[in-house]
Amino acid sequence: QILSKGELQVSDKERHTQLEQMFRDIATIVADKCVNPETKRPYTVILIERAMKDIHYSVKPNKSTKQQALEVIRQLKETMQIERAHMRLRFILPAKEGKKLKEKLKPLIKVIESEDFQEQLEIVCLVDPGCFREIDELIRSETKGKGTLEVLSLKDVEEGDEKLE
Numbered sequence: 114q115i116l117s118k119g120e121l122q123v124s125d126k127e128r129h130t131q132l133e134q135m136f137r138d139i140a141t142i143v144a145d146k147c148v149n150p151e152t153k154r155p156y157t158v159i160l161i162e163r164a165m166k167d168i169h170y171s172v173k174p175n176k177s178t179k180q181q182a183l184e185v186i187r188q189l190k191e192t193m194q195i196e197r198a199h200m201r202l203r204f205i206l207p208a209k210e211g212k213k214l215k216e217k218l219k220p221l222i223k224v225i226e227s228e229d230f231q232e233q234l235e236i237v238c239l240v241d242p243g244c245f246r247e248i249d250e251l252i253r254s255e256t257k258g259k260g261t262l263e264v265l266s267l268k269d270v271e272e273g274d275e276k277l278e
Contacts, residue, residue, distance in 0.1 A: 135172045135181075140165060142182035143189070146242070148198045156195065164189055199223055199239035201265040202248070206234045207256055214255050221248050237265065 123131075140162040148155050168188055173181060189195050206214055211234030224239040240248060252260045 132172050132174060135174065135178055136165070136170075137162070138178045139170075139172065139182045139185055142178060143185050146182070146197055147186060147189075147195050150194055150196045155198070161189075164193055168192055197242050200242050200245060201226075201237065201239055202245075203235065203237045203263045203265055204248075204252055204260060205263075206236075206252070206260040208233050210256050210260070214252070214260070217251060217255070218248060221251075 137158075140158050143165075144156050144158045144161045147161075165185060168191075170185055170188065186195065186197065204218075208230075211230070215234065215236070218236075221244045222236075222238045222240055226237045226239065227235075228237075229235040249262055252262050
């Protein structure tokens, strides 16, 4: 009966180590997905960990680290300049639906980088990752499978050294 219905005892140290590991994982996910909106450069994991400690974030052991990371991003927005790194997408839309669909997509697009309209409308743009599913469904339903959506990069960040003038 103990083997079938009993619970495994977890020592204090084990629990503490597990929570610390989750805390680190959450900070890593946040650092991976977010940038400073002014410089478009990623934050370091150590900086995110410090910011999480400053807002007194407590890890919930029964929730996934990804869910908690999205929660942390929302909370960090109140105290520091942070936002999700934009995704770079390219959609190719048939000429007929192109103009009409572009108007529906406009509110979801942050920056249009290039637009090309010959036989079909081709747009390369930056969007918020939270809107991806909505954009995908919109293109699928409006073009009945004729339009294509392509992810060019999952996050648009500035890499390399920063130059000081």
